[in-house]
Amino acid sequence: MVSVLESRTGLEAHLLWEDPLMIVSTSAKTSVEALKGPMIGLSAGIPLQTYIDAHLERDGITPNYRVCLPTLSAVYAVASTGGGSAILPLGTTRRLGVRTKNVLPIEKPWAQRDAWMLVKEGRTLDDVEKSFIDALLSFRDEES
Known part of the structure; x- marks a missing residue:
């Protein structure tokens, strides 16, 4: 796939x-706020993280990663504790049972996958x- x-x-x-990218955050009220704060990401070299970083850079955003982890479930585990915001596919948020109040859409064409x-x-x-x-x-x- x-x-x-x-x-x-x-x-x-x-x-x-449809499997758009979403922001998962326990504290941010908007996607802009979430992307300006501390972030949790995937390890360097993982294609999804490379894709996300390239598009954030094009949008003039330099993410402040607190930690980068090898799996989407590990990224969510840290983000769910309030460690920072994370960008995850919608399917992943559903599979992991993320509360809808903690999911923010990314209103950019590159996130619509x-x-x-x-x-x-x-x-x-x-x-x-x-x-x-x-x-x-x-x-x-x-x-x-």
Whole structure:
């Protein structure tokens, strides 16, 4: 699965669901306030963190990271204690049970992402792969 799809050349692309980036904060009232305060992020080199940092930099924001951690659940665990704000995908906030009052939208086009499932065009899938794809698509349809 991918969340930023720049080209579909040679791929069958199946949109699964919207998965925008959100700010999780126990104290900030606005996304601007959250991004100016202490932040909790992912470890350097993790593609999502690289993506976030590049876009924040383009927006003229230099995040003040207190700590950078290897997983989204670790980032949330620290952010939920009041250690700082974090940027997480909406799906992650739902999976981890983040209280909606602690979730702030990011009103920037770069934060509006979708989850896509990609399959190489013309590839013959085995039964397990077909079942997995069918299950994801069924889940998507049940959630819509």
